[in-house]
Amino acid sequence: MLGKLDWSAIPFDQPIPLIAGAIVLVAILAVLIWVVAKGHLPYLWHEWITSVDHKRIGVMYILLASVMLLRGGSDAIMMRIQQAVAYQSQGFLPPEHYNQIFSAHGTIMIFFVAMPFVIGLMNLIVPLQLGVRDVAFPTLNSVGFWLTATGALLVNLSLVVGEFARTGWLAFPPLSQLSYSPGVGVDYYAWSLQISGVGTLVAGINLVTTVLKLRTKGMNYLRMPMFCWTTLASNLLIVAAFPILTATLAMLLLDRYLGFHFFTNEAGGNVMMFMNLIWAWGHPEVYILVLPAFGIFSEVVSTFSGKPLFGYRSMVLATMAICVISFMVWLHHFFTMGAGPDVNAIFGIASMIIAVPTGVKIYNWLFTMYGGRIRFATPMLWAVGFMVTFIIGGLTGVLVAVPPADFMLHNSMFLVAHFHNVIIGGVLFGAFAGFEYWFPKAFGFRLDERWGKAAFWFTFLGFYVTFLPLYIAGMLGMTRRLQHYDVAAWRPWMFVAAFGVLILSIGVICQIMQIVVSIRNREALRDRTGDPWDGRSLEWATSSPPPVFNFAFYPDVRGEDAYWDMKASAQQQSLEHEPPEYRDIEMPRNSPTGFICAFFATIMGFALIWHIWWMVILGGIGAFATFVVFAWRDHDEYVIPADEVAAIDRVNLEERRGLVSMAGTI
Amino acid sequence: MSDQAHTRTEHDIAPGDEEQHSVAERVIGYVVGLGLALLLTATSFFIAGTDLVWQPSIPVALIVLAIAQMGVHLVFFLHITTGPDNTNNVLALAFGLMVVFLVVGGTVWIMGHLNANMPPMDQIMKTRM
Numbered sequence: 001m002l003g004k005l006d007w008s009a010i011p012f013d014q015p016i017p018l019i020a021g022a023i024v025l026v027a028i029l030a031v032l033i034w035v036v037a038k039g040h041l042p043y044l045w046h047e048w049i050t051s052v053d054h055k056r057i058g059v060m061y062i063l064l065a066s067v068m069l070l071r072g073g074s075d076a077i078m079m080r081i082q083q084a085v086a087y088q089s090q091g092f093l094p095p096e097h098y099n100q101i102f103s104a105h106g107t108i109m110i111f112f113v114a115m116p117f118v119i120g121l122m123n124l125i126v127p128l129q130l131g132v133r134d135v136a137f138p139t140l141n142s143v144g145f146w147l148t149a150t151g152a153l154l155v156n157l158s159l160v161v162g163e164f165a166r167t168g169w170l171a172f173p174p175l176s177q178l179s180y181s182p183g184v185g186v187d188y189y190a191w192s193l194q195i196s197g198v199g200t201l202v203a204g205i206n207l208v209t210t211v212l213k214l215r216t217k218g219m220n221y222l223r224m225p226m227f228c229w230t231t232l233a234s235n236l237l238i239v240a241a242f243p244i245l246t247a248t249l250a251m252l253l254l255d256r257y258l259g260f261h262f263f264t265n266e267a268g269g270n271v272m273m274f275m276n277l278i279w280a281w282g283h284p285e286v287y288i289l290v291l292p293a294f295g296i297f298s299e300v301v302s303t304f305s306g307k308p309l310f311g312y313r314s315m316v317l318a319t320m321a322i323c324v325i326s327f328m329v330w331l332h333h334f335f336t337m338g339a340g341p342d343v344n345a346i347f348g349i350a351s352m353i354i355a356v357p358t359g360v361k362i363y364n365w366l367f368t369m370y371g372g373r374i375r376f377a378t379p380m381l382w383a384v385g386f387m388v389t390f391i392i393g394g395l396t397g398v399l400v401a402v403p404p405a406d407f408m409l410h411n412s413m414f415l416v417a418h419f420h421n422v423i424i425g426g427v428l429f430g431a432f433a434g435f436e437y438w439f440p441k442a443f444g445f446r447l448d449e450r451w452g453k454a455a456f457w458f459t460f461l462g463f464y465v466t467f468l469p470l471y472i473a474g475m476l477g478m479t480r481r482l483q484h485y486d487v488a489a490w491r492p493w494m495f496v497a498a499f500g501v502l503i504l505s506i507g508v509i510c511q512i513m514q515i516v517v518s519i520r521n522r523e524a525l526r527d528r529t530g531d532p533w534d535g536r537s538l539e540w541a542t543s544s545p546p547p548v549f550n551f552a553f554y555p556d557v558r559g560e561d562a563y564w565d566m567k568a569s570a571q572q573q574s575l576e577h578e579p580p581e582y583r584d585i586e587m588p589r590n591s592p593t594g595f596i597c598a599f600f601a602t603i604m605g606f607a608l609i610w611h612i613w614w615m616v617i618l619g620g621i622g623a624f625a626t627f628v629v630f631a632w633r634d635h636d637e638y639v640i641p642a643d644e645v646a647a648i649d650r651v652n653l654e655e656r657r658g659l660v661s662m663a664g665t666i
Numbered sequence: 667m668s669d670q671a672h673t674r675t676e677h678d679i680a681p682g683d684e685e686q687h688s689v690a691e692r693v694i695g696y697v698v699g700l701g702l703a704l705l706l707t708a709t710s711f712f713i714a715g716t717d718l719v720w721q722p723s724i725p726v727a728l729i730v731l732a733i734a735q736m737g738v739h740l741v742f743f744l745h746i747t748t749g750p751d752n753t754n755n756v757l758a759l760a761f762g763l764m765v766v767f768l769v770v771g772g773t774v775w776i777m778g779h780l781n782a783n784m785p786p787m788d789q790i791m792k793t794r795m
Contacts, residue, residue, distance in 0.1 A: 240765040338784040
């Protein structure tokens with residue numbers, strides 16, 4: 001009846017996951033009770049859960065990423081403490097638990113923190129920057145988000161029901177095959193990634209179509225803000241690369257469920273094929289994450305230097321070059337697997353070449369800052385911190401791109417330090433910069449600068465104190481994923497790294513405090529003009545938060561830095577002339593399709609993990625029925641009458657006139 | 667200011683969108699496509715089993731027929747043309763082809779090298795002796 005599921009799935013003998021699970025459960029229940037008791041449920045349902053507004057979906061993506069960042073961060077704290085204490089002893093985490101923690105940490109941080117964070121920012125900002133009213137497929141957007149949330153839910157469920165994979169974040173066979181991982185851990189891993197992978201692919205298709213097909217009047221490709229370009233490149237990579245992940249995991253699942261032999265040692269299977277395929281997805285994935293971050297830094301650096309982006313066209317070229325070359329380097333993740341010198345040399349050289357367009361970008365940002373009037377607001381601090389940190393990460397990356405050096409450093413702590421250096425220094429700093437930069441746009445008030453700067457400095461410092469020692473430990477021969485060790489020389493560095501995590505945690509607390517303090521002081525921090533940073537692109541041309549239709553009129557773009565030009569010409573001509581006649585606006589209706597689809601996908605995923613076949617069929621039928629009902633819908637749009645548009649837009653125009661006249665007097 | 671963002675996209679249509687044709691024209695298009703696809707499929711099955719042709723040419727013939735099959739699908743079912751209204755579709759196809767070429771070609775190359783360098787133990791034993 002319930003497949004493999006019985007009471008032994010709940011880890012009653014392991015206090016850490018049980019207590020953590022209980023606390024999370026109580027917290028969720030408390031929030032739910034509060035929501036229901038206060039009568040917020042209808043609001044939540046109508047305005048957020050069923051919303052197809054790209055801004056709301058973007059905010060929900062970022063919220064998901066932030067919550068999961070705390071989960072993945074707790075894993076990181078436990079691992080650092082474990083390695084600090086587990087010198088010639090077992091530490092406080094038994095091996096099977098420690099292995100689950102490092103697997104969950106990697107999976108969560110990549111798939112459920114970095115991905116939703118950048119997709120959320122793209123969702124929130126790209127339609128605004130393009131000057132349009134929504135993404136190409138609004139309901140699909142909501143489906144994509146809720147499927148990602150399903151994946152995150154399943155991963156967290158594994159904490160209390162069953163177990164998570166003990167195989168590392170990419171579940172290499174033969175370890176991930178049934179013979180070595182008979183439990184449900186790998187199934188939790190694979191099915192949550194399959195489901196959230198569909199969500200990611202859907203988001204990718206949606207954003208590619210949005211950038212290619214929906215641009216306001218005059219928004220040529222070469223007038224698009226840099227963030228739109230990196231969004232395009234990143235989502236092209238999603239569309240091209242995620243099917244590889246889906247296919248690879250599907251083959252692994254066939255091996256596990258139906259006795260196939262794709263990646264087994266016997267019967268003609270080839271384990272190495274798994275490494276090859278998973279990295280053919282895995283390397284583009286790196287650029288899927290970091291390209292949007294590059295776009296965010298381009299926007300931030302240009303805005304806070306008060307200058308147009310230096311070398312805009314070279315930046316576009318570099319972005320598209322990275323987009324293509326990122327598909328030519330995947331073997332550098334397994335130089336040591338035994339391919340010949342020809343193969344290793346070619347892929348090594350390609351890996352070094354990809355550093356060139358990245359270097360071009362760094363110089364462009366530096367030259368953008370050069371001679372500018374730089375304001376060191378919090379987003380700019382993250383951007384400058386990124387440049388310093390990412391260069392170190394990039395240099396160690398070029399180092400491990402040299403095959404002979406990689407043979408020494410492969411799977412060592414040096415590698416761990418390298419990829420944290422680029423992912424934290426690149427993606428996470430980028431996500432935080434974007435968060436600080438666009439928060440006023442999303443919510444209509446600024447974030448507190450004092451707490452923001454404190455968060456930056458603690459995170460920046462904490463990063464170096466945590467990860468520079470790991471480079472040294474790697475040089476001293478320490479390999480990754482050690483549950484305990486006997487080498488005395490490594491121990492001091494593990495202490496320093498654990499201390500670094502403490503500093504990083506203070507950074508996280510500052511980040512949370514920043515949000516709390518800002519919400520409390522929101523009236524004082526209110527952004528009435530819609531343009532708190534003296535911005536350059538179209539997202540600042542509308543109010544903060546933008547009305548549901550974003551723009552009352554499609555903006556007319558005459559050059560790069562569209563909004564900057566508008567402000568410049570408005571000062572001369574003044575905005576005094578009467579606005580043109582307002583018209584009715586059609587907007588897509590909200591739809592619970594995404595939420596219901598994800599509900600059934602959760603049931604189906606859970607049932608597949610535990611081999612509860614009747615429930616799999618139930619979930620499948622439910623999800624398909626939801627899709628059919630949505631396909632046969634009659635009304636999918638509603639009309640906002642012109643009067644209402646006019647009323648909303650006039651308020652915004654009044655505020656903005658004040659801004660322009662003030663700017664004129666300075 | 668224009669109120670419709672997509673009025674300016676007259677030279678570039680979305681994947682799946684088509685210019686207006688009469689129903690009869692479209693039906694003829696699909697029927698021709700179906701006929702060609704069936705013909706190519708039947709030929710492939712025939713070639714694979716026959717001994718009428720020189721045997722080593724069979725794989726080559728199958729590859730040629732497969733590529734022709736893809737072409738038929740692209741033209742008659744996915745409506746890829748070389749017209750100016752089709753830039754996005756052609757670019758998407760080119761990008762897809764490039765990625766497939768890189769990943770499949772790269773995989774064949776890498777796995778070939780791996781197999782040559784790291785044969786199973788019994789084969790290593792043979793070469794040593």
